[in-house]
Amino acid sequence: MNYTKQIQDIAAKLFAEGKIDVFVGYRMNGFDENQVPVLITDPQDVSKLVFTDKSVFNLVNYLKTDHTRRKRVGIVVKGCDSRSLNLMLTESQVKRENLYVVGICCEGVVDDAGEKMQNCTDCMVPDAVVSDEMLGTAVSGSGTLTYKKNADIVALAEKPLTERAAYFEEVFENCIRCNACRHSCPLCYCAKCCIDQETATLYNGANTTSAAFHALMTWSLHLAGRCVDCRNCEKACPSHLPLHLLHKQNESVIYENFQEHLAGVIPEDRGAFYKYSLKDPDDFIM
Amino acid sequence: MSFTTFVTDKAGLQKFYEAVMASRETYAPVEKFGKFDFKRVARLSECDPVSPIAKTLSIKPLFFPRTAKVMKYVATSAGTDVSEVDEDPLAVKRVILGAKHCDARSLQVLDKVYNWDYIDTDYQKRRENTVIISTRCDKADTHCFCTSLDYDVENLDALDVLVVNGADGKTYLEARTAKGEALLGETFTSDAVRVTKEEAAPEMKKQYDAFAASFRLKMDYKEVNAKLAKIFDTPEFENVSGNCVSCNTCAFVCPTCHCFKISDEKVKDTGVRYKSYDSCNNGYFTLMAGGHNPRPVKYRRWRQRAMHKFVYYKERFGENLCVGCGKCTISCPVNISIFEVVSQVSAAAGNRQ
Amino acid sequence: MEAEVKDQLVSIEKPELIAPPNWEPVIMGILCNWCSYAGSDLTGTSRIQYPPNIRIIRVPCSSRVDPWFLIKSLQTTADGVLVSGCHPGDCHYISGNYFARRRFLVTKKLLNFVGFHENRIQFSWVSAAEGPKFAKVVNKVTEDIKKLGPLHLYKKENFEKK
Numbered sequence: 001m002n003y004t005k006q007i008q009d010i011a012a013k014l015f016a017e018g019k020i021d022v023f024v025g026y027r028m029n030g031f032d033e034n035q036v037p038v039l040i041t042d043p044q045d046v047s048k049l050v051f052t053d054k055s056v057f058n059l060v061n062y063l064k065t066d067h068t069r070r071k072r073v074g075i076v077v078k079g080c081d082s083r084s085l086n087l088m089l090t091e092s093q094v095k096r097e098n099l100y101v102v103g104i105c106c107e108g109v110v111d112d113a114g115e116k117m118q119n120c121t122d123c124m125v126p127d128a129v130v131s132d133e134m135l136g137t138a139v140s141g142s143g144t145l146t147y148k149k150n151a152d153i154v155a156l157a158e159k160p161l162t163e164r165a166a167y168f169e170e171v172f173e174n175c176i177r178c179n180a181c182r183h184s185c186p187l188c189y190c191a192k193c194c195i196d197q198e199t200a201t202l203y204n205g206a207n208t209t210s211a212a213f214h215a216l217m218t219w220s221l222h223l224a225g226r227c228v229d230c231r232n233c234e235k236a237c238p239s240h241l242p243l244h245l246l247h248k249q250n251e252s253v254i255y256e257n258f259q260e261h262l263a264g265v266i267p268e269d270r271g272a273f274y275k276y277s278l279k280d281p282d283d284f285i286m
Numbered sequence: 287m288s289f290t291t292f293v294t295d296k297a298g299l300q301k302f303y304e305a306v307m308a309s310r311e312t313y314a315p316v317e318k319f320g321k322f323d324f325k326r327v328a329r330l331s332e333c334d335p336v337s338p339i340a341k342t343l344s345i346k347p348l349f350f351p352r353t354a355k356v357m358k359y360v361a362t363s364a365g366t367d368v369s370e371v372d373e374d375p376l377a378v379k380r381v382i383l384g385a386k387h388c389d390a391r392s393l394q395v396l397d398k399v400y401n402w403d404y405i406d407t408d409y410q411k412r413r414e415n416t417v418i419i420s421t422r423c424d425k426a427d428t429h430c431f432c433t434s435l436d437y438d439v440e441n442l443d444a445l446d447v448l449v450v451n452g453a454d455g456k457t458y459l460e461a462r463t464a465k466g467e468a469l470l471g472e473t474f475t476s477d478a479v480r481v482t483k484e485e486a487a488p489e490m491k492k493q494y495d496a497f498a499a500s501f502r503l504k505m506d507y508k509e510v511n512a513k514l515a516k517i518f519d520t521p522e523f524e525n526v527s528g529n530c531v532s533c534n535t536c537a538f539v540c541p542t543c544h545c546f547k548i549s550d551e552k553v554k555d556t557g558v559r560y561k562s563y564d565s566c567n568n569g570y571f572t573l574m575a576g577g578h579n580p581r582p583v584k585y586r587r588w589r590q591r592a593m594h595k596f597v598y599y600k601e602r603f604g605e606n607l608c609v610g611c612g613k614c615t616i617s618c619p620v621n622i623s624i625f626e627v628v629s630q631v632s633a634a635a636g637n638r639q
Numbered sequence: 640m641e642a643e644v645k646d647q648l649v650s651i652e653k654p655e656l657i658a659p660p661n662w663e664p665v666i667m668g669i670l671c672n673w674c675s676y677a678g679s680d681l682t683g684t685s686r687i688q689y690p691p692n693i694r695i696i697r698v699p700c701s702s703r704v705d706p707w708f709l710i711k712s713l714q715t716t717a718d719g720v721l722v723s724g725c726h727p728g729d730c731h732y733i734s735g736n737y738f739a740r741r742r743f744l745v746t747k748k749l750l751n752f753v754g755f756h757e758n759r760i761q762f763s764w765v766s767a768a769e770g771p772k773f774a775k776v777v778n779k780v781t782e783d784i785k786k787l788g789p790l791h792l793y794k795k796e797n798f799e800k801k
Contacts, residue, residue: 029626030626032428036529036620037529038528039529061531065531065584066583067524067528171319174323176538176563177352178565179533180533180535180538183533184531192570196570201551201552204551204560204562205547205549205560205562206551206562207351211353236531236535236619238343239343240320240321241319
């Protein structure tokens, strides 16, 4: 998967036509295979742009920063990124007319060790669902792929309750409360997050296990039905916590019980918690 | 005062570590989820004293805890009862195994600020009661640049006991401070051979040279200090901060960042006040009561971080607030390198006088 | 000796922790104003007895219940939570309880996933006319939680059980 040339051409064309102010893409970091996101404002810099299977970070995150606000933006999105962009559009965080979206038919990206990432092997929506222009040939069967429950949560759910409790206690204990997971999430765009209260409340920034539990649980429940599984949070976590477990658990419950599609796939479709069905399961309620 | 040097082998070093663990409270890197953090250990098998630097968090939390309880309070009809909390057994003697040189150095840098206008007694006590045993790295990591900064990595005296794995298969132990000398004298077994400093020096020098030659990154910190000081208002900061996602990870893993926030955990009329880490990359970091925020946009916060590391701290205390460990770069989700950014910004300064 | 330990009440999530003698659970009851709260009133006025372990909080609608109400309760005093609202179709605000129902399921499954026993988080539909049902629900929840033992997971400072 290498769309470097095409993306450079598109960006150059857009700048020449005066359609965009800034182009969000990836560049090489200069010394090894890894890439760094880059915001290009100078048309001369478009030759820096690259796109390979190392282009991991979800760039939609940059649509919530000072550098792109109220500007016309060109952006590269993979399948999962485009779903988060779809949600941003639905939730009125960005304007479609200000965006020029280059969609990628994604064959999966690789992690630092060079292995295909777990979310890519399980991916149901490899092709970008929002785009002005698509690159690559559509991945065969995209859209008809079956939902595969994440192997990690299946394995954990089979364990006895005490073991699961001990495992997660370790997870929350190792959280250092830097909130990088929240900041790197494209869908956490609140100007003031509920876990950042400075007044005396139950929420606080303390690095205790209970505070970490409180913050991460609240965070994952706010993203339930919206998380697109791009794994930006896990990439950002300095303690390498398996944060996807919480999100995939919510996603599987929502997929199995409420809706037959994933978050952000259908345009104008808000998260699962914004709607209801009379047929929703009722058997757990007395 | 002259300090002793010992020469031993791998087994002797293990024995030394075990003797240390038996006699004092020991902290060492413990692996969890593929990342090493310094935790209390009872056995050598639980930890890895030579954990890879790219995967190890700093030792800062052992001196400046990620969260410290400041006080507890109860509101009653007669007023508020405040009780102090004494949770950290500060008087206990402890040893840190497997600290990196950059970690040890960071404490020296932090000492300046903790000994400044307000003397933080908790920090001082933790410093006094801790002996740091540090193994010199054999090879620099991709993002390391400690040899380019304003301290002598070879003769660093921030650590108490230096461990060097020589190329000849022998292990050299050298006391660097009185604390280290005392620990070595107390715990070292008879297997070890005491050598003079001169006898050990050639082999240790050889190891250091091999280590120093393995650095990918080199910079002239004096030039960076001088140039950065002149370019507070360069637009280059806006360019380099563009791809930062303000996630704050850099500050939380940094061995020298020392900003904190105070927050209360209050339920009904009882509460606990915590002091915990904060980062200048946070949007609300400089937010004042009344709503004014002097650093409302990202590039200003970014500039503050870079300038504090290489200019402001240098002006005030004569040291760079960066020890070149590369932890921020490794942890950064978008691989921003502070080295690269600082070099890039100061290069831009060179162009415009 | 073994039998003695067996008789003692342990925490289901942390079996190494034993409940103090005569331990009584605390249950947070979050009831919707229009049905369940009126239903609990009817239980009282009908002189039907139910366990005093429940502490009732009134909310306008079951969909007012943010998942973190449950988390907050479980992290402070409560050993279990009961949320109760109107029957489907009876909501005073037409569809509040349908929205709530989705959230409840996800919250319950997630809390169970990270180690809370599923019986610690319970939901019920109780209408204003169902006084006896409310008593039955509270009885069942109290019994369930008495079996599970005290909750020790992620308790906030000042609320840790000794």
